[in-house]
Amino acid sequence: MSGKPILHYCNARGRMESIRWLLAAAGVEFEECFLETKDDLVNLKTNGSLLFQQVPMVEIDGMKMVQTKAILNYIAGKYNLYGKDLKERALIDMYVEGMVDLNEAIMTSAYQPANKREEELAKALDKATNRYFPVFEKVLKDHGRDFLVGDKLSRADVQLLETILIAEEQKPDILAKFPLLQGFKARTSNIPNIKKFLQPGSPRKPPTLEKDIPKLMAIFH
Amino acid sequence: MAGKPKLHYTKGRGKMESIRWLLAAAGVEFEEEFIETKEDLDKLRNDGSLLFQQVPMVEIDGMKMVQTRAILNYIAGKYNLHGKDLKERAWIDMYVEGTTDLMGMIMVLPFQAADAKEKNIALIIERATTRYFPVYEKALKDHGHDYLVGNQLSWADIHLLEAILMTEELKPDILSAFPLLQAFKGRTSNISTIKKFLQPGSQRKPPPDEKFIANVRKIFNI
Numbered sequence: 001m002s003g004k005p006i007l008h009y010c011n012a013r014g015r016m017e018s019i020r021w022l023l024a025a026a027g028v029e030f031e032e033c034f035l036e037t038k039d040d041l042v043n044l045k046t047n048g049s050l051l052f053q054q055v056p057m058v059e060i061d062g063m064k065m066v067q068t069k070a071i072l073n074y075i076a077g078k079y080n081l082y083g084k085d086l087k088e089r090a091l092i093d094m095y096v097e098g099m100v101d102l103n104e105a106i107m108t109s110a111y112q113p114a115n116k117r118e119e120e121l122a123k124a125l126d127k128a129t130n131r132y133f134p135v136f137e138k139v140l141k142d143h144g145r146d147f148l149v150g151d152k153l154s155r156a157d158v159q160l161l162e163t164i165l166i167a168e169e170q171k172p173d174i175l176a177k178f179p180l181l182q183g184f185k186a187r188t189s190n191i192p193n194i195k196k197f198l199q200p201g202s203p204r205k206p207p208t209l210e211k212d213i214p215k216l217m218a219i220f221h
Numbered sequence: 222m223a224g225k226p227k228l229h230y231t232k233g234r235g236k237m238e239s240i241r242w243l244l245a246a247a248g249v250e251f252e253e254e255f256i257e258t259k260e261d262l263d264k265l266r267n268d269g270s271l272l273f274q275q276v277p278m279v280e281i282d283g284m285k286m287v288q289t290r291a292i293l294n295y296i297a298g299k300y301n302l303h304g305k306d307l308k309e310r311a312w313i314d315m316y317v318e319g320t321t322d323l324m325g326m327i328m329v330l331p332f333q334a335a336d337a338k339e340k341n342i343a344l345i346i347e348r349a350t351t352r353y354f355p356v357y358e359k360a361l362k363d364h365g366h367d368y369l370v371g372n373q374l375s376w377a378d379i380h381l382l383e384a385i386l387m388t389e390e391l392k393p394d395i396l397s398a399f400p401l402l403q404a405f406k407g408r409t410s411n412i413s414t415i416k417k418f419l420q421p422g423s424q425r426k427p428p429p430d431e432k433f434i435a436n437v438r439k440i441f442n443i
Binding site for chain 1: 307
């Protein structure tokens with residue numbers, strides 16, 4: 001029991017990527033155990049490791065944690081990335097939940113049938129520029145600080161950077177109208193733990209390519 | 222301005238119902254302002270009340286909170302229903318996410334075509350009886366306590382009771398293989414704040430009917 005968290009998931013972003021980001025930002029080294037075939041998943045299920053028969057699963061502090069939000073809440077709490085009190089937590093939660101909705105909209109568009117994919121992606125990117133990014137631009141503008149909540153790094157900042165990069169992969173100039181978010185992106189990318197995670201060779205996963213989707217789906221269906 | 226929390230949503234369950242349950246179980250009185258037309262929703266959007274242009278929205282402690290999970294986390298934390306430390310919180314969160322997934326499947330049923338709906342009802346019943354309820358039955362069996370986590374009432378218990386009652390509406394005998402959950406249901410329903418919420422005339426909402434769903438589609442353009 002090395003003490004490092006062990007992440008169980010496929011070798012792809014999916015629902016585990018936000019967890020990788022948060023651990024990396026917190027400076028926590030972790031190991032990964034990749035599911036490559038349906039049998040790998042079946043084994044995890046039959047040996048009772050998955051509370052609800054699902055991944056992500058993270059072995060951490062003697063627990064086999066499942067459910068992405070539960071895992072992220074635990075890591076954020078443990079590593080002081082969750083605000084200093086209930087009210088800061090409330091703001092962080094609101095911002096993060098919004099970003100997660102946006103990520104989901106972008107990510108799931110890739111899994112739509114070919115004839116719907118472009119339309120769904122366009123809708124998601126429209127939401128990014130009209131619903132979500134304006135909110136975070138305004139938050140930064142209103143308080144004039146470097147971080148979204150409480151004047152220190154929190155999971156909200158980590159999630160926002162992840163979300164910005166995901167959106168930019170689809171539309172490189174998506175931050176054109178958001179100067180403060182551009183500044184935020186540069187600053188936050190330079191934080192040592194995060195800078196390290198953004199470099200080649202880190203546990204960060206690349207976007208899922210269309211050709212890889214069938215193999216991933218085969219693990220779960 | 223210490224006033225009661227004020228809930229903004231349609232006059233139905235949807236994503237607000239778990240919030241009503243949690244406030245009620247915590248003994249917190251709240252007011253509701255119902256969105257009945259598209260104009261009502263537009264008005265909330267136009268006056269800047271909705272951070273991401275969406276409801277649920279709850280006015281509480283000087284904030285206009287949005288995002289169901291954020292609101293529930295805040296209420297649970299404020300009213301000591303989120304465990305006594307990080308590890309208890311981790312278990313409560315895991316359990317709540319499970320019941321959220323289960324109730325989420327039920328919530329979208331009215332919006333599905335008849336054949337998809339039938340298939341999904343069967344899937345919900347299968348998941349409830351083979352994936353979710355066994356977990357909670359085992360949790361209660363393993364520690365032998367009345368509550369899921371930490372030997373005191375938490376958000377996990379309230380959410381589980383809500384999920385049990387919702388699944389029973391689909392299949393009344395769904396707990397037949399789960400004696401500890403049956404006892405849990407009996408016990409938890411009898412907690413005075415929850416008992417009150419389960420009585421007619423409370424702010425608990427009924428399952429949606431066709432007329433309600435048609436109006437929801439109009440308001441939200443879905």
